[in-house]
Amino acid sequence: MKFPAKQFSLILLSMLLSTCSGIGSLDFPGVYKISIPQGNIITQDMVDQLRPGMTKRQVIFVMGTPLVRDPYHQDRWDYVYNFQPGGGVRGQERIAVFFVNDQLTSITGDFAPSSAQDNPESSNTDNQNTSSDISD
DSSP states (O other): OHHHHHHHHHHHHHHHHHHHTTGGGOOOTTOOOOOEEEEOOOOHHHHHTOOTTOBHHHHHHHHOSOSEEOTTOTTEEEEEEEEEOTTSOOEEEEEEEEEETTEEEEEEESOOOOOTTTOTTOOOHHHHHHHTTSOO
16 A cells, blocks of 8 residues: 555656746746846947047047957957846847058948938048048
């Protein structure tokens, strides 16, 4: 009689453990989920300040230290920003900055420099000519 009771208790225990394995994936209402920002925050204002011919130090002053510096391609810097609101879909923004002879030549990614006509702060004609040199 004791043998079937042991089998029954083992079967019951295994069933209980198998149902508990899915508890971690449940979304409990009212539970706060933290927003997770990672990387370099990238704004259009920052990208608009970049000009061809800027040195690497000037780019670091405007954009901050790049998230990715490839040791094999030292003239390419990548800035990446990931943001996942609590329980939401993760968003990502990227920009790559390229240098030749330690001077900024081009930008690619999710942001493009605004044209001089869109930016009322740039009334200097030199700024209007150089902002079009950066290609996306």
